[in-house]
Amino acid sequence: MTWQKQRLPEDHPSVRSGGIGVLLVNLGTPDEPDAKSVRRYLAEFLSDGRVIEIPPIAWQPILRGIILNTRPKKSARAYAKVWGERGSPLATITADQAEALRERLGTGLTVDYAMRYGNPSIESRLVAMKEAGCERILVAPLYPQYCAATTATVVDKVGQVLAKMRWQPSIRTMPPYHDDPAYIAALTQDIGAQLQGLSFAPEVLLLSFHGMPKRTLELGDPYHCHCRKTARLLEDSLRGKGVIAPDWRVQTSFQSRFGPAKWLEPATDATLEAEAERGTKRIAIAAPGFAADCVETLEELAIEGKRQFTDAGGDNFAVLSCLNAGAPGMEMLETIVRRELFGWI
Ligand SMILES: C=CC1=C(C)c2cc3[nH]c(cc4nc(cc5[nH]c(cc1n2)c(C)c5CCC(=O)O)C(CCC(=O)O)=C4C)c(C)c3C=C
Ligand SMILES: [Fe+2]
Ligand SMILES: [Fe+2]
Numbered sequence: 001m002t003w004q005k006q007r008l009p010e011d012h013p014s015v016r017s018g019g020i021g022v023l024l025v026n027l028g029t030p031d032e033p034d035a036k037s038v039r040r041y042l043a044e045f046l047s048d049g050r051v052i053e054i055p056p057i058a059w060q061p062i063l064r065g066i067i068l069n070t071r072p073k074k075s076a077r078a079y080a081k082v083w084g085e086r087g088s089p090l091a092t093i094t095a096d097q098a099e100a101l102r103e104r105l106g107t108g109l110t111v112d113y114a115m116r117y118g119n120p121s122i123e124s125r126l127v128a129m130k131e132a133g134c135e136r137i138l139v140a141p142l143y144p145q146y147c148a149a150t151t152a153t154v155v156d157k158v159g160q161v162l163a164k165m166r167w168q169p170s171i172r173t174m175p176p177y178h179d180d181p182a183y184i185a186a187l188t189q190d191i192g193a194q195l196q197g198l199s200f201a202p203e204v205l206l207l208s209f210h211g212m213p214k215r216t217l218e219l220g221d222p223y224h225c226h227c228r229k230t231a232r233l234l235e236d237s238l239r240g241k242g243v244i245a246p247d248w249r250v251q252t253s254f255q256s257r258f259g260p261a262k263w264l265e266p267a268t269d270a271t272l273e274a275e276a277e278r279g280t281k282r283i284a285i286a287a288p289g290f291a292a293d294c295v296e297t298l299e300e301l302a303i304e305g306k307r308q309f310t311d312a313g314g315d316n317f318a319v320l321s322c323l324n325a326g327a328p329g330m331e332m333l334e335t336i337v338r339r340e341l342f343g344w345i
Helices: 036-045 055-083 088-107 120-130 148-162 181-196 215-220 221-240 268-277 295-311 329-339
Strands: 002-004 015-017 019-028 109-117 134-141 170-173 204-210 249-255 282-286 316-319
Touching: 002 015, 002 109, 002 170, 015 109, 019 036, 019 088, 019 120, 036 055, 036 109, 055 295, 088 109, 088 295, 088 329, 109 120, 109 148, 120 134, 120 148, 134 329, 148 170, 181 249, 181 282, 181 329, 204 221, 204 268, 215 221, 249 295, 268 282, 268 295, 295 316
Parallel strands: 019 109, 019 134, 134 170, 204 249, 204 282, 282 316
Antiparallel strands: none
16 A cells, blocks of 8 residues: 655645455444344344345334344343353454454455444445555455345445445455355365364264245345355365265255244254254264354354254264364465455455
């Protein structure tokens, strides 16, 4: 980034320009694990028409009258179980990913992170990057599988922020990377290392993705297909590299159902129970669709999932960590980000 003072009239404001930035974006999380903070976060998240595809006139009374009076208390209890010294795991890990990427890309680039809902907001970070002189910004939604409720809403938000700027930076957005060889290789390496460290040999490796209303698949959202393709490529890679034994089964499921509508199936909780009931004693779960561990992996899978599996008769249960800011995941992110910055750096 350059501090351009050359040949400006004395009374001309100084402007920073010429910089290039990368903005990592994840979903968002409450500021604190209490009902008030969770309520504020859920109110923003669940008011997004990309997330709840019901007309606001019908949805807002349900949201304000029922959901925001019941769910925050329950969700806050889940967040409290996984909250770390530095705060929400999702925010902490995303900050660590930005730091690690900054080190890998070198000092010539500005690397920051934002949350689609909550803090730090996309608006605050984009404005800060522009003020720091970034004229070109790569926005990188940390979602391997494209989904309107996640990827598209980040791009929508960026558009809303740009709409308020007189002097806009040029923007690129990182594409989904569900079938990128760098992503499959990172998962293979990371999952392989974690499986080797287990004290038991699983009979089943369950790949659990965040769910979506089934209707979105019928409306043309590629999310389900992206998840299925990731699962297929990952299983092929794990088998091809001898990471998993030939007799292990690899299953795919969808977690975190929200509301009464039909969601993608099979559901993770039902799969865990069904596996235990058919006699599976040892299971490992990976969540390849989450770039960072969060309440959905650390509480819903690691705590609730374990209870569901063992209550139904299972013995050994392990949830593997997400790629987070570890070397395989950061290697992948650096590869993809450098590719998307082509021509800019
Ligand atoms: C990884 C992709 C994700 C998709 C697709 C997704 C869709 C989706 N989610 C909800 C509702 C909730 N999700 C919640 C948490 C949450 N969701 C994702 C990711 C995806 N969501 C993450 C990374 C997180 C964790 C956030 C954290 O702070 O750790 C929650 C909040 C928690 C709770 O109350 O259970 C809700 C609610 C919908 C409705 C949806 C698609 C329509
Ligand atoms: Fe979600
Ligand atoms: Fe959940």
